[in-house]
Amino acid sequence: MDPVPFMLDWMVSKQVSDADRLLSSEDKEILRQQNQELEAQVAKVKGQMQEAVKMAADPAHHNAQEEEDEEDDDNDEPPEGFGQIQTGKARTSVSAEAYGEWNAKKAFVPPVISKSEEQKDRLKTCILKSFLFSSLESNDINICLGAMKEVNASAETRVINQGDDGDFLFVIESGKLDCLIKLPDGSEKPVKTCGAGDVFGELALLYNCPRAASVVAKETAVLWQLDRDTFNHIVREAAQKKRTRYDSFLSKVPLLASMDAYERANLADALRVEIFTDGQTVVSQGEVGTKFYIIEEGNCLANKNGVQVMSYNPGDYFGELALIKNQPRAASVVSKGTSHLLSVDSEAFKRLFAVNDLLERSSNMYN
Known part of the structure; x- marks a missing residue:
C-alpha cells in the first residue's frame, strides 16, 4: 500500500483543523455564507450548461427563451421617472457585472480598513441613522463598518459627477452637500441638500446607471465611502426591498401624488x-x-381641548402646520390601537415638500 496518499490526506486534514481553530465565530459564519453562495452558483452554472445543450438541440426553444428573457429584462430597469434626471447612457460595465464568465461570481471577501475606536464609534452612530443600513442584521452592519473608508471633503469639493460610472456610495457624518442636476444649457440646478445621516451615490449602485447628479460640498464635510462589491453583497437586496415597499406606499398617499419616483426615493431616505x-x-x-x-x-385620533376633532387612517398625515408656521401643536394626537407611523424631521420636511401646496391642502382639510 502506497503511504503517500494517506500522508497527504492527513496533512490536509490537519491543516484545515489548525486553521479552523484560528477562526472566530464571525469568520466561520462569513465562510459558511460564502460556501452557500458558491454552491448555489455551481448549481446555476450546471443548469445553464444543460439549458445550452437544449437550445443547441432545439432552436424553437432557444427563440422562445430569448423572448422570455427580454420580458424579464424589462423588470430590471429603474422605477418610472428615474430616467428624467439621467443624461448619460447605462453603465458600460453592466454586461460584465451581469454576465461574466458563465455568470460566475468570485467568493466575496469584504475589505477591512483599519480604524481607531473613536472612528468606529462615530461611524456606527452615523450609519444607524441611515435608511440603507437600518434594516441590516448586526453581522452585516459589522461587515460594512469594516469596509467603509473615511473621506474628508473641503468646501466646493466635487465628490461625484453626473454621468460618471458609480463605484462607491457615501454616508455623511457631518457637513452639507448640494445635489446638482445638469440642465440642457449646461448650467446646474440644485435639487437637494444632503446633511448628516444622508446617503448619496446609491442610485448608480442600485440600478447600474451612471451618476444621476453631481454632488458638491457646501462646507467642510466628513464622509464614509462604501465600495460597490460590499454594497452589492451586503446592502443592496435589503435596500431595494425597503425602497420598493415605501415607494409603493408613498405613491398612494394623496399628498404625494405629484412626486415622481426620484422625489419619493429622496423622501423614503x-x-x-x-x-x-x-x-x-x-x-x-x-x-x-x-x-x-x-x-x-393603524389609526390615530386628534383631540383639541379634550374634544375629539379628527381621526386618521393609513395614508393620512398630520403635524405639518406646526412645522410650516413655526407654531405650537394645535391638537394632541394619540394612537388608537397599535400604529406604525412614518416620521420626517423638520429640516428634511422643509427641504422635500412644497410648502405652499401643503398650506392650501391643510387649510381645506382643517376648515
Missing part, C-alpha cells in the same frame, strides 16, 4: 418608522413641533 401602542401620545397640544407624520398602519 428621510423616513423613520415609529411604533405607538394603544393610547400612547404621538404629539401634545401646545408643544413645539419637530416632526411630520404619515400613518402607515
